[in-house]
Amino acid sequence: MQSQEELRTLLSNRGMEVTQSTLSRDLRDLRIARVPSPTGYRYVASEAAAEEPSRAALAAILPQLFVRVDGVDHLVVLKTVPGGGQTVAHALDREPATDIIGTIAGDDTILMICRSEQARERVVKRLGQLAKPS
Numbered sequence: 001m002q003s004q005e006e007l008r009t010l011l012s013n014r015g016m017e018v019t020q021s022t023l024s025r026d027l028r029d030l031r032i033a034r035v036p037s038p039t040g041y042r043y044v045a046s047e048a049a050a051e052e053p054s055r056a057a058l059a060a061i062l063p064q065l066f067v068r069v070d071g072v073d074h075l076v077v078l079k080t081v082p083g084g085g086q087t088v089a090h091a092l093d094r095e096p097a098t099d100i101i102g103t104i105a106g107d108d109t110i111l112m113i114c115r116s117e118q119a120r121e122r123v124v125k126r127l128g129q130l131a132k133p134s
Contacts, residue, residue, distance in 0.1 A: 065087065069128060078127060
C-alpha cells in the first residue's frame with residue numbers, strides 16, 4: 001500500500017469509514033511513516049514503538065531515509081532521500097533529546113541547531129549509529 005487513499009479504500013471495504021485527516025492523524029500518533037522503498041512508497045512502524053515511541057520512530061525510519069550527516073559549530077545538516085526530510089525532522093522533533101534546540105526541514109535536507117559543539121558531536125555520532133541498518 002503506497003498512499004493514504006489506498007489505505008482509506010481498504011478500510012472502507014472493511015466497513016470502516018475514516019476521513020483523510022483522521023487517518024493522517026492516526027498514522028502520526030501510531031508513529032507510522034511513509035518511506036520510499038525499491039518498489040515505491042510503503043508505511044513502516046517500529047516494533048519498539050510502545051516502549052520508546054519517539055526513539056523507536058527515528059530508529060525505524062532513519063536507516064531507510066538517511067544519505068549523510070555533517071556538522072560545523074552548533075549546526076548539523078542531515079541529508080535524506082528525496083521526500084524524507086519532513087518525516088525525519090518530525091521524528092527528531094518528537095525526541096526527548098536536549099542536545100537539539102530545533103530543526104528546519106526541506107524536502108531532503110534538515111538543519112538542526114544544537115546547544116553546543118559538544119552537543120553537535122553527540123548528535124552526529126548518534127545519527128550515524130541509528131542510520132546503520134540493524
